[in-house]
Amino acid sequence: MSEWKEYKLKHLTTKIGSGATPTGGDNAYKSEGISLIRSQNVLDFQFSYNGLAFIDEEQAEALRNVTVQNGDVLLNITGDSVARVCKVPEKVLPARVNQHVAIIRTNKKNLDSDYLLYFLQAKKEYLLSISEIGATRRALTKGMLEDLDLIIPDLPEQHSIASILSSLDDKIDLLYRQNKTLEALAETLFRQWFVEEAEGLETKTLEELIVFDPREKISNSTEYSFFDMKCLSESSMMISEGIKRTINSGSSFRNGDILMAKITPCLENGKTAFVINLEEDEIGRGSTEFIVMRARDSISPYFVYCLARHIDFRNTAILSMTGTSGRQRVQTSVLKNYEIKYSKELMERYHQFSLPNFIKIKQNQLQIRTLTHLRDTLLPKLMSGEVSVFVEKPK
Numbered sequence: 001m002s003e004w005k006e007y008k009l010k011h012l013t014t015k016i017g018s019g020a021t022p023t024g025g026d027n028a029y030k031s032e033g034i035s036l037i038r039s040q041n042v043l044d045f046q047f048s049y050n051g052l053a054f055i056d057e058e059q060a061e062a063l064r065n066v067t068v069q070n071g072d073v074l075l076n077i078t079g080d081s082v083a084r085v086c087k088v089p090e091k092v093l094p095a096r097v098n099q100h101v102a103i104i105r106t107n108k109k110n111l112d113s114d115y116l117l118y119f120l121q122a123k124k125e126y127l128l129s130i131s132e133i134g135a136t137r138r139a140l141t142k143g144m145l146e147d148l149d150l151i152i153p154d155l156p157e158q159h160s161i162a163s164i165l166s167s168l169d170d171k172i173d174l175l176y177r178q179n180k181t182l183e184a185l186a187e188t189l190f191r192q193w194f195v196e197e198a199e200g201l202e203t204k205t206l207e208e209l210i211v212f213d214p215r216e217k218i219s220n221s222t223e224y225s226f227f228d229m230k231c232l233s234e235s236s237m238m239i240s241e242g243i244k245r246t247i248n249s250g251s252s253f254r255n256g257d258i259l260m261a262k263i264t265p266c267l268e269n270g271k272t273a274f275v276i277n278l279e280e281d282e283i284g285r286g287s288t289e290f291i292v293m294r295a296r297d298s299i300s301p302y303f304v305y306c307l308a309r310h311i312d313f314r315n316t317a318i319l320s321m322t323g324t325s326g327r328q329r330v331q332t333s334v335l336k337n338y339e340i341k342y343s344k345e346l347m348e349r350y351h352q353f354s355l356p357n358f359i360k361i362k363q364n365q366l367q368i369r370t371l372t373h374l375r376d377t378l379l380p381k382l383m384s385g386e387v388s389v390f391v392e393k394p395k
Contacts, residue, residue: 176236225278231273266289291332302354
């Protein structure tokens with residue numbers, strides 16, 4: 001640690017700043033053009049393309065002071081997603097940011113941008129704590145970020161530390177992308193067989209194929225894995241690890257069940273999960289914000305998952321929502337009467353085709369969990385100097 005030096009973030013960066021939302025809000029966005037990065041696009045360690053907005057040249061010119069450059073670090077600075085951080089992908093450029101996202105651009109002479117990304121991840125709890133100071137809504141100000149203290153090694157060691165962590169992240173990202181490809185294959189086949197080429201098949205209501213919100217015998221004194229809405233992904237079937245707690249309310253589910261958000265805006269954002277990470281015969285628990293969908297006998301759970309992701313089904317769910325504008329909920333009774341084409345023989349073929357893909361997805365997910373745990377264990381140790389790295393000196 002004797003070679004590590006302390007700085008303020010403002011002394012190691014060439015830019016810290018956030019932007020604005022164009023006049024007119026959502027109605028001002030375009031179908032294509034220059035990317036406008038919002039807080040929903042900035043996840044921890046990764047960029048999400050879900051809901052990526054676009055603006056035209058004139059709107060972009062008004063935000064020219066927050067032009068995003070390749071290598072910039074993006075940090076959410078307001079709201080529930082405050083302190084989420086990732087790097088901008090080159091393919092999203094040209095881009096601007098709105099007022100909820102800060103660009104942090106490093107001075108490459110003394111601070112590696114990948115190292116800064118991991119430093120901010122390691123400081124997340126601290127960032128969350130200061131974001132609550134003197135405000136009714138969490139917020140990180142430009143001044144807070146500029147005055148953030150960093151104790152860092154020299155640039156070659158920064159590169160080495162970032163390289164170790166990014167190699168793990170690259171492997172995790174590869175597995176995520178492989179899973180997305182496998183999911184897409186199953187969804188494409190579902191659409192072809194049961195929607196586009198389904199002429200002549202029998203029509204069934206979903207209540208005949210699926211059990212909605214199945215009841216399980218629950219012990220009030222037993223500890224269960226609890227999953228809230230944050231555990232569900234907007235872009236894939238992944239469900240993050242639950243928290244062990246004793247609870248006697250909410251939904252219950254098992255491996256093979258599908259969880260679909262039934263509240264706004266989570267449903268519109270696509271939050272759906274295929275439960276595969278519970279122990280054998282374990283019962284999971286979740287909030288009342290999910291619809292639990294369980295395949296009946298002879299129905300493939302992979303069919304149910306792809307149905308839950310299908311746009312027509314999701315639009316039906318959205319149109320069924322009732323309640324106040326801020327907290328509308330899907331009416332399960334409407335979904336039970338949703339009609340879908342069905343054939344027992346086709347269902348068996350679909351299951352056999354999808355089975356190896358979903359087995360591979362589960363294997364990948366287990367590997368993702370292992371690699372994520374390793375990265376999260378190494379992160380604070382490397383960033384504090386507790387674990388040192390070998391840096392080869394130039395000859």
